[in-house]
Amino acid sequence: MRAVDVLVVGAGPAGCVAAWEAAAAGAGDVLLIERDRAIGAPVRCAEGVGSAGLREFLNPDGADWVSRRISRVILIAPDDTQVALAPGDVGYVLDRTRFEPVLAEEAARAGATIRISTEAVGIERADGAGGGRWRVRLRGPGGEETVGARVVIGADGVETMIGRWAGLETRVAARDMESCAQYVVGNIAFDPDAIYLHFGPTVAPGGYAWIFPKGVGVANVGLGVVTLRGDGRTVRQYLDDYIARHFPGGTVIGLTVGGVISGVTVKRTVADGVILAGDAAHMINPLSGGGIVNAMKAGRLAGRHAARAIREGDTSARNLQAYHDEWMRLLGDAHQKYYRLKETINKFDDAFLNGLARTANRIPDEKRSLGRVIGSALVHHPSLLPIAAQLFL
Amino acid sequence: MPQAVQHDIAVVDNDLCDSCGLCMPLCPPEAIHMTRRGLVVDATTCTGCEKCIAPCPVGALAMTDARR
Ligand SMILES: Cc1cc2nc3c(=O)[nH]c(=O)nc-3n(C[C@H](O)[C@H](O)[C@H](O)COP(=O)(O)OP(=O)(O)OC[C@H]3O[C@@H](n4cnc5c(N)ncnc54)[C@H](O)[C@@H]3O)c2cc1C
Ligand code: SF4
Ligand code: SF4
Numbered sequence: 001m002r003a004v005d006v007l008v009v010g011a012g013p014a015g016c017v018a019a020w021e022a023a024a025a026g027a028g029d030v031l032l033i034e035r036d037r038a039i040g041a042p043v044r045c046a047e048g049v050g051s052a053g054l055r056e057f058l059n060p061d062g063a064d065w066v067s068r069r070i071s072r073v074i075l076i077a078p079d080d081t082q083v084a085l086a087p088g089d090v091g092y093v094l095d096r097t098r099f100e101p102v103l104a105e106e107a108a109r110a111g112a113t114i115r116i117s118t119e120a121v122g123i124e125r126a127d128g129a130g131g132g133r134w135r136v137r138l139r140g141p142g143g144e145e146t147v148g149a150r151v152v153i154g155a156d157g158v159e160t161m162i163g164r165w166a167g168l169e170t171r172v173a174a175r176d177m178e179s180c181a182q183y184v185v186g187n188i189a190f191d192p193d194a195i196y197l198h199f200g201p202t203v204a205p206g207g208y209a210w211i212f213p214k215g216v217g218v219a220n221v222g223l224g225v226v227t228l229r230g231d232g233r234t235v236r237q238y239l240d241d242y243i244a245r246h247f248p249g250g251t252v253i254g255l256t257v258g259g260v261i262s263g264v265t266v267k268r269t270v271a272d273g274v275i276l277a278g279d280a281a282h283m284i285n286p287l288s289g290g291g292i293v294n295a296m297k298a299g300r301l302a303g304r305h306a307a308r309a310i311r312e313g314d315t316s317a318r319n320l321q322a323y324h325d326e327w328m329r330l331l332g333d334a335h336q337k338y339y340r341l342k343e344t345i346n347k348f349d350d351a352f353l354n355g356l357a358r359t360a361n362r363i364p365d366e367k368r369s370l371g372r373v374i375g376s377a378l379v380h381h382p383s384l385l386p387i388a389a390q391l392f393l
Numbered sequence: 394m395p396q397a398v399q400h401d402i403a404v405v406d407n408d409l410c411d412s413c414g415l416c417m418p419l420c421p422p423e424a425i426h427m428t429r430r431g432l433v434v435d436a437t438t439c440t441g442c443e444k445c446i447a448p449c450p451v452g453a454l455a456m457t458d459a460r461r
Contacts, residue, residue, distance in 0.1 A: 035429060044413060119429050139429065159414030159427050172418040174444055179415060181450045227447040235450040257450035259415030 003148035004029040006306050007136055008112075008155055009120045009162050011039045014278025014295035014302070015155030016103035017057065021303025022153070023110035027310050030112040031147065032104070033138060035119040040100035044258035045292070046182060046212045046220045047094040048195055053293030054092060057300075058102065065098035067214045071193050073370075077357035078200030078350040086368050090195070093212045093220070094292075103296075117141050123152065123165045125272075133273030133315055151306040151315050153275045155299060158259045160280035166271040170280065174228045176263035178207045178289060179235040182222025184214065184254040188247045192216045198223075200350050205229035207262075207289070209242055221247065224260055224289060229346070262286040264339050265332040270320040277302040283331070287338040287345075294331060301326055356381065401456040402439040403446065407431045409453035416445040416454060 005028035008019045016039070019032035036042070047067065051060075060066050070090045075083040104114055118140035126135040126148060134152050138145050154162025163170035190196065196211035203209050206226025213219045223242060225235050233241070236257070243250060261282045269281045277283070278295030285294060305323035309315045348356075359380045360373040403424075410432050417425045424438040425445065434454075446454050 117429075121428075157414060159417040161427075164423055170418055171421065171423070174419060174448065177415065177419055177448055179448045179450045230447070232447075234447075234452040236452070257411050257415075258413040259418075259448070261418070 001135070001146055001148055004031045005149070005310050006030045006151045006153060006303075007120075007134075007147060007149035008032040008153045009136075010034065010154070010156035010278075010280070011100065011104055011114065011116075012155060012157060012278060012295060013100065013103065013292050014280070014283075014299040015153065016100055016107050017296045017299030018153045018155055018277055018303040018306075019112040019114070020103065020107035020110050021300045022306050023107060023112040023303075025304050025307035027151075027303070027307035030107075031149075032107055032112050032114045033118040033120065033140075034114070034116050037117050038097075039104045039114075039116060040097040042256065043096045044256050045096055046210055046222055047096050047214075047292075048091060048210075048212050048290070049094060049292050050091040050290070051089045053297070056293075057296050058106075060092050063102075065095050065102055066092050067095045068093040068192060068212075070195050070213070072191065072195075074191070074194050074196045075357070075360075075373075076196055076198040077354045078202055079354045079357075081354060081357040081361070082196075083357050083360045083373065084194070084365065084368065085370060085373070086366050093195070093214060095214075115140060120156070120162065123162070127272075149273070150310055151273050151275065151320075153277060153299075153302050153306060154280045155277045155295070155302070157279045158261060160276065162274065163266070163276050163280055166274040166276075168266065168268050168271055168274070168276060170266055170276070170282070172261050172263060172282070175206075175226060176261060176286075177226065178224035178260040178262050179227050179257075180207075180222055180224040180260055181235045181239040181255070181257045182220055183239065183243065183252045184218065185221045185243065185247055185250040186218045186253050188217060188219065188221075188250040190219060200353055201229070201348075202350055203242070204238065205231075206346055207260075218253075221250075222256075226262075260284060260289045260291070262289060262339075262342065264335050265327065269324045269327065270317050272317045273315045273320075274317075275302045275306060275320055275323055283327070283335075285331075285338060286335055287342050297330060298327055301330070352381075400441040402436050402441050403434050403443070403454050404457055405432045405434055406453045406455070409451050410449075411451060411453075413450065416449055419445050419448060 207224030
């Protein structure tokens with residue numbers, strides 16, 4: 001039986017960076033497996049990332065994995081009133097079919113081995129035997145094979161089986177699941193340097209609709225809905241209605257669907273010889289639904305702590321707990337704050353949001369930062385004060 | 394109604410399903426599994442709670458009796 005030090009399951013942003021970091025930190029033999037036939041595809045994502053977070057990992061300047069540099073954010077109220085925030089270094093819309101392969105190449109360069117079309121189909125404890133804690137059954141083009149591993153990093157996305165098999169609680173309540181559908185739409189008119197976020201319980205209850213440019217005239221247009229708050233339509237029907245209303249002349253070139261877990265980090269992200277990272281551990285910003293940079297940051301911590309635990313000869317849950325604690329300090333605790341804020345925002349109706357947009361537009365264009373929009377909203381809508389208080393709790 | 398099953402269970406239409414995995418963590422008894430060949434609902438553990446039905450973005454899940 002083949003034995004590795006670290007087995008990383010899933011080659012999304014979390015898994016690629018985890019393998020990269022584990023190998024770079026000297027974890028020994030690192031194997032990264034991906035069920036799909038290609039790393040980075042299919043894309044289940046709007047591909048937007050903030051500038052600062054991205055730059056911690058790769059330099060986007062002139063990179064071919066960037067679809068579009070973004071310098072503006074435009075918020076849209078339910079009645080279509082647009083609120084353009086003052087321009088700045090907002091971020092990027094990626095081409096994830098190229099982005100994840102670059103992360104995987106970095107992992108390989110650091111010494112990790114990568115296998116595509118290879119699925120983890122089961123794990124069992126192997127305490128002591130062969131130095132590994134787990135025996136993992138893999139199914140790939142060459143048939144089934146069992147691999148021993150000291151540490152298994154579950155970077156296997158919303159559907160995580162590693163979490164289940166390791167006995168970690170990764171189930172999600174319906175109120176914390178945003179069902180998303182997105183089309184790539186061509187032949188439409190919009191500002192190609194801006195991302196648009198469209199709010200309102202009639203547009204996308206519990207979530208929002210987005211327009212993220214892939215190029216001039218081409219964009220990822222999608223929406224996320226908490227169906228518990230919806231009116232019975234499927235999310236794809238919500239999107240079809242949205243496109244018919246806002247982009248009737250657009251050409252739909254692609255459909256993607258997926259789930260964004262808008263809850264908070266799972267209570268336990270580690271077990272004996274197991275670390276969960278990224279969507280598998282619900283490490284998504286519950287307010288924005290952004291998970292790419294979060295997944296990379298979690299992957300980096302996971303790789304580092306796996307290497308440390310192996311070096312120390314102790315891969316028990318107790319020794320891996322430092323990973324969980326570090327994540328909570330880095331972002332996990334903040335997500336709990338964002339979650340409470342989101343719960344409150346979800347109570348706003350269309351009329352309230354429309355009023356908010358009009359107030360915000362009284363701020364001069366160049367001064368209209370998110371901070372000022374919130375500030376002016378507070379002055380004109382005192383009922384928002386309790387929400388502002390939550391930001392600082 | 395099949396006699397062997399005491400209650401309705403969820404079934405997946407694999408022509409519609411995009412294997413996005415969204416429904417899996419929503420299932421209380423963890424009856425939904427993903428394989429390289431597509432999504433599978435385990436008929437012996439599905440309790441028929443219907444929590445997976447509405448959230449599917451493309452409407453690929455339905456209860457057994459709702460199919461016809
Ligand atoms: C419609 C939509 C729009 C989004 N838009 C944005 C956005 O604009 N910005 C943003 O930051 N985030 C966005 N997100 C969230 C973002 O896509 C995720 O948070 C991010 O991809 C999480 O990365 P990950 O590595 O944890 O998981 P994933 O990217 O899901 O990767 C998990 C990988 O594991 C593989 N895998 C699963 N099980 C196994 C197994 N048993 N064996 C082998 N491989 C396995 C899967 O095939 C997959 O490749 C969006 C999500 C959706 C659904
Ligand atoms: S939510 Fe729907 S499309 Fe996604 S895996 Fe489940 S059945 Fe398939
Ligand atoms: S009906 Fe309930 S138990 Fe059955 S698959 Fe759906 S969520 Fe799981």
